Amino acid sequence: MTAFNxxxxxxxxxxxxxxxxxxxxxxxxxxxxxxxxxxxxxxxAVAPAEDESQSRITMVVDLESAPLDxxxxxxxxxxxxxxxxxxxxxxxxxxxxxLATVEADTDQRSEIVELxxxxxxxxxxxxxxxxxxxxxxxxxxxxxFEELLDSYAIVELQRTGRVALPKLDRATRLRVANPNQKGxxx
Amino acid sequence: MSTTSTRMTGAxxxxxxxxxxxVDTIFGLPGGCILPAYDPLLESTIRHVLVRHEQGAxxxxxxxxxxxxxxxxxxxxxxxxxxxxxxxxxDAYMDSIPMVGITGQVGTSAIxxxxxxxxxxxxxxxSCTKHNELVMTADDLPLAVRQAFHLATxxxxxxxLLDIPKxxxxxxxxxHWPTDDEVVxxxxxxxxxxxGHPLMIKEAARMILAAERPVLYVGGGMLKARAAxxxxxxxxxxxxxxxxxxxxxGVFPDDHELCLGMPGMHGTIAATTAMQRSxxxxxxxxxxxxxxxxxxxGFAPDAKIIHVDIDPAExxxxxxxxxxxxxxxxxxxxxxxxxxRDLTASGVxxxxxxxxxxxxxxxxxxxxxxxxxxxxxxxxxxxxxxxELRAASTxxxxxxxxxxxxxxxxxxxxxxxxxxxxxxSGGLGTMGFSIPAAIGAKAGRPDATxxxxxxxxxxxxTAQELVTATVERIPIKVALLNNSYLGMVRQWQEMxxxxxxxxxxxxxxxxxxxxxxxSMGCVGIRVESPEEVGPAIEKANSINDRSVVVEFRxxxxxxxxxxxxxxxxxxxxxxxxxxxxxxxxxx
Numbered sequence: 001m002t003a004f005n006x007x008x009x010x011x012x013x014x015x016x017x018x019x020x021x022x023x024x025x026x027x028x029x030x031x032x033x034x035x036x037x038x039x040x041x042x043x044x045a046v047a048p049a050e051d052e053s054q055s056r057i058t059m060v061v062d063l064e065s066a067p068l069d070x071x072x073x074x075x076x077x078x079x080x081x082x083x084x085x086x087x088x089x090x091x092x093x094x095x096x097x098x099l100a101t102v103e104a105d106t107d108q109r110s111e112i113v114e115l116x117x118x119x120x121x122x123x124x125x126x127x128x129x130x131x132x133x134x135x136x137x138x139x140x141x142x143x144x145f146e147e148l149l150d151s152y153a154i155v156e157l158q159r160t161g162r163v164a165l166p167k168l169d170r171a172t173r174l175r176v177a178n179p180n181q182k183g184x185x186x
Numbered sequence: 187m188s189t190t191s192t193r194m195t196g197a198x199x200x201x202x203x204x205x206x207x208x209v210d211t212i213f214g215l216p217g218g219c220i221l222p223a224y225d226p227l228l229e230s231t232i233r234h235v236l237v238r239h240e241q242g243a244x245x246x247x248x249x250x251x252x253x254x255x256x257x258x259x260x261x262x263x264x265x266x267x268x269x270x271x272x273x274x275x276x277d278a279y280m281d282s283i284p285m286v287g288i289t290g291q292v293g294t295s296a297i298x299x300x301x302x303x304x305x306x307x308x309x310x311x312x313s314c315t316k317h318n319e320l321v322m323t324a325d326d327l328p329l330a331v332r333q334a335f336h337l338a339t340x341x342x343x344x345x346x347l348l349d350i351p352k353x354x355x356x357x358x359x360x361x362h363w364p365t366d367d368e369v370v371x372x373x374x375x376x377x378x379x380x381x382g383h384p385l386m387i388k389e390a391a392r393m394i395l396a397a398e399r400p401v402l403y404v405g406g407g408m409l410k411a412r413a414a415x416x417x418x419x420x421x422x423x424x425x426x427x428x429x430x431x432x433x434x435x436g437v438f439p440d441d442h443e444l445c446l447g448m449p450g451m452h453g454t455i456a457a458t459t460a461m462q463r464s465x466x467x468x469x470x471x472x473x474x475x476x477x478x479x480x481x482x483x484g485f486a487p488d489a490k491i492i493h494v495d496i497d498p499a500e501x502x503x504x505x506x507x508x509x510x511x512x513x514x515x516x517x518x519x520x521x522x523x524x525x526x527r528d529l530t531a532s533g534v535x536x537x538x539x540x541x542x543x544x545x546x547x548x549x550x551x552x553x554x555x556x557x558x559x560x561x562x563x564x565x566x567x568x569x570x571x572x573x574e575l576r577a578a579s580t581x582x583x584x585x586x587x588x589x590x591x592x593x594x595x596x597x598x599x600x601x602x603x604x605x606x607x608x609x610x611s612g613g614l615g616t617m618g619f620s621i622p623a624a625i626g627a628k629a630g631r632p633d634a635t636x637x638x639x640x641x642x643x644x645x646x647x648t649a650q651e652l653v654t655a656t657v658e659r660i661p662i663k664v665a666l667l668n669n670s671y672l673g674m675v676r677q678w679q680e681m682x683x684x685x686x687x688x689x690x691x692x693x694x695x696x697x698x699x700x701x702x703x704x705s706m707g708c709v710g711i712r713v714e715s716p717e718e719v720g721p722a723i724e725k726a727n728s729i730n731d732r733s734v735v736v737e738f739r740x741x742x743x744x745x746x747x748x749x750x751x752x753x754x755x756x757x758x759x760x761x762x763x764x765x766x767x768x769x770x771x772x773x
Binding site for chain 2: 020024025028029032033036069070074077081082
């Protein structure tokens with residue numbers, strides 16, 4: 001699936017949610033596999049999963065570098081990989097965190113505060129000539145925010161890479177909304 | 187299994203665990219970090235073969251595994267010994283050979299401090315092993331060993347490495363032996379698929395009966411699955427011709443009328459052309475390696491593909507299959523035979539493939555393997571030496587090869603009629619494989635006659651292991667085809683670099699191979715003329731208490747034909763000059 005971001009780049013990407021044994025060196029195995037097979041990773045986030053003996057790695061992968069099914073099959077060959085989900089961006093909830101420090105003298109500060117308000121970002125620190133802020137949200141929203149920040153002098157910026165879970169299917173959502181309609185599927 | 191709770195050191199547990207895994211031979215060389223493991227070895231039932239280079243230990247373990255099907259075990263110390271094992275590990279990885287490598291490591295508290303003979307073995311071997319582990323406590327050892335053997339021998343076989351720090355070997359633990367279920371449960375991410383999908387198998391059977399120009403494309407996976415018998419049943423049931431890749435030679439008898447021999451870059455014209463013109467490739471345990479396919483966009487353009495392999499990642503990696511069957515080759519082929527029988531019993535008529543088969547016979551007749559005879563007084567022809575050697579051998583003789591021209595001639599001109607009678611390095615193409623692998627093969631099957639065929643380039647890389655063969659009493663026979671060159675490279679320079687020979691001349695008599703062999707406790711024989719060939723082979727075959735090296739002085743100008751140059755379609759195969767006139771008949 002092709003997505004266009006405001007910077008004008010076309011990103012042919014896929015999202016893999018990989019459940020692995022939480023053991024030393026597992027991340028290195030995954031990274032090493034991708035490196036030697038020439039599979040490109042756009043971003044990667046990893047942390048212990050709901051079962052602490054396992055970790056979840058969420059990878060945004062470059063589908064120009066290799067077909068998704070080959071990446072998945074090669075990943076499964078790693079003994080520590082337990083389960084892989086391919087997340088369709090159209091049917092997933094994706095979130096990412098951005099931290100940025102931007103130069104801001106007293107004149108610019110109010111503009112920046114406006115921007116922060118519009119995007120529902122947060123100001124974390126204010127200095128005499130710089131402001132640190134954070135924004136959490138859909139990666140596309142972060143892309144928009146980042147592009148607007150470009151008109152200011154960015155001192156430093158860090159994004160976490162996205163994490164994602166599948167959207168609840170419609171029946172589940174309806175059941176959650178109407179607990180009296182048990183067993184009914186729209 | 188033992189139920190008494192005994193206290194013992196990690197070293198004792200390691201050796202006991204290997205015994206419990208039915209290991210009968212370890213190829214190895216001790217050193218500082220692995221020293222604790224060598225002490226309990228003195229009382230063990232396991233035979234240890236002391237090598238002269240750790241790379242030799244690795245290739246011996248491979249040769250052992252090739253001919254027995256059991257995992258080969260190599261045990262070496264840390265640092266440079268571990269790095270010396272990398273080549274054999276990568277070789278085993280490429281050819282899917284079951285192997286367990288055990289390396290020593292510096293003590294756990296010293297890891298990461300650049301200690302003496304320390305290296306990041308797990309990091310270095312990550313991409314050349316099916317799996318590897320740094321064992322952090324003595325208590326972990328039994329499970330680690332069980333896991334290693336389970337991973338090495340199931341699914342797609344491969345090398346597994348255990349890196350064991352010195353203090354782990356020295357510390358005490360309470361002996362325990364995990365059950366089969368515990369081993370499987372400890373690897374939740376590893377569940378190889380053994381049985382093929384019944385609907386896919388049924389569809390494959392239907393396609394096989396409907397095909398007009400089918401070919402059985404058989405790879406090394408059929409040998410790993412121990413499927414030679416069921417393959418024969420399938421071929422004879424359907425009457426479909428069989429090609430056997432470099433890694434599969436011997437799984438289907440060369441003498442069988444349906445056998446077309448080896449396909450690919452240096453394959454027979456009949457085998458390669460049959461694949462090219464086919465409308466159905468029944469691919470069993472093969473992976474569409476580039477040596478087989480030639481230029482991909484010109485490979486078997488009209489063929490539908492049935493792909494049977496135990497590794498799901500091979501499906502669609504090179505060529506999209508029409509029917510994809512993940513499973514053990516032997517189990518799937520058994521089901522396939524049954525499905526074909528069921529279909530024919532229910533009235534489905536197989537297509538008459540006799541026109542196709544007579545086309546194939548035509549190619550076999552017009553393009554047999556051929557070479558020019560040596561002019562009188564000129565150097566020997568290597569193909570002639572191999573044919574004479576084969577004539578003096580039986581179907582049970584095991585041939586182990588190095589890498590290069592001699593390897594291609596051996597694979598082409600030798601008649602392999604039994605599985606596990608051909609041992610070579612295919613995927614990695616490791617020069618120097620032959621002698622240590624032959625020693626490993628003989629150690630695994632001591633009653634067999636083992637001949638190593640080697641080039642002079644390869645021989646000089648690992649000949650020192652003949653000392654191991656002598657001292658450890660594992661006699662092998664070596665057919666050294668000495669053309670004074672790195673032959674395959676020389677061939678390419680002659681054909682594609684305008685005969686600009688760069689760094690390929692090795693020298694005819696330095697070293698003096700006969701003297702070298704004798705100094706290592708072998709019988710050395712030099713052969714320079716055709717009349718000497720027969721008697722030399724006969725003498726070599728009569729000596730069984732020590733190794734024999736027969737040096738054949740061969741013609742450096744000989745080139746391997748047929749040949750598909752790199753990057754070119756299989757249709758543009760170069761035939762022996764004497765057959766060029768029949769080229770049009772390949773259509």
